[in-house]
Amino acid sequence: xxxxxxxxxxxxxxxxxxxxxxxxxxxxxxxxxxxxxxxxxxxxxxxxxxxxxxxxxxxxxxxxxxxxxxxxxxxxxxxxxxxxxxxxxxxxxxxxxxxxxxxxxxxxxxxxxxxxxxxxxxxxxxxxxxxxxxxxxxxxxxxx
Numbered sequence: 381x382x383x384x385x386x387x388x389x390x391x392x393x394x395x396x397x398x399x400x401x402x403x404x405x406x407x408x409x410x411x412x413x414x415x416x417x418x419x420x421x422x423x424x425x426x427x428x429x430x431x432x433x434x435x436x437x438x439x440x441x442x443x444x445x446x447x448x449x450x451x452x453x454x455x456x457x458x459x460x461x462x463x464x465x466x467x468x469x470x471x472x473x474x475x476x477x478x479x480x481x482x483x484x485x486x487x488x489x490x491x492x493x494x495x496x497x498x499x500x501x502x503x504x505x506x507x508x509x510x511x512x513x514x515x516x517x518x519x520x521x522x523x524x
Contacts, residue, residue, distance in 0.1 A: 387412040388504060389434050393424050393452070394441040394468070399489075403439060403468070406493045407500060421447040425455060432460045436504050439496075442469035453482035464503040466496075 390413055394400040397419065404417040416435075418424050421444055428435060438456065440449035447455075453465040465482060470489035478486060485499050501507065 388436055388506075389414045389416070390437040390439065390500070390504075391416050391418065391424055391427065391435050392439040393418045393421055393444070393449075395419055395444045396441070399441065399468075403496065406496050407439065409493075410497065410500070410506070420444075421449075421452040424452060428456050428460045428463065433462065435460065435463055437464050437466065437500060439466045439468065439500065442467055442473070443471050450477055450480055450483060453480065457482045466499050466503055 388410075390407055392400065392404050392407060392415060394403060400417055400419060404415050407413065407415045416427065418427070421440070424438065424440070438453070440452055442449040444452075449465075449467045449469070453467070456463055456465075464484045466485045466487060467483045468487050468489055468491070473486065477483075484503055487495060487499050
């Protein structure tokens with residue numbers, strides 16, 4: 381039996397464990413996607429430095445301790461240039477923040493599963509993908 385490897389590798393980071401878990405769960409409902417979840421931006425940087433071309437999407441919270449999502453996107457822009465960034469925020473962002481070229485899409489909280497998946501799919505060029513049920517029993521292997 382031959383194992384099928386995921387065609388897409390996505391990262392998600394949020395310092396709020398509940399938001400991190402539900403966001404990762406939503407993203408994992410997309411077939412052929414491997415989602416790696418982190419609670420600290422510094423861990424995302426390390427993952428991208430280890431293999432800068434392996435990830436195609438970063439879904440990041442804006443407001444996190446130590447480094448916000450825009451700073452994270454800016455930090456990764458040079459080392460992982462193909463990485464697309466979806467910024468989730470419950471904060472009001474100014475024009476300068478909204479127009480950063482390192483951030484490709486801003487999603488305001490609260491958002492629905494459909495909004496998140498549509499944004500993620502648009503950023504990586506996925507169209508008409510069948511979704512897996514969100515209760516498929518996959519575990520939350522959170523890298524920390």
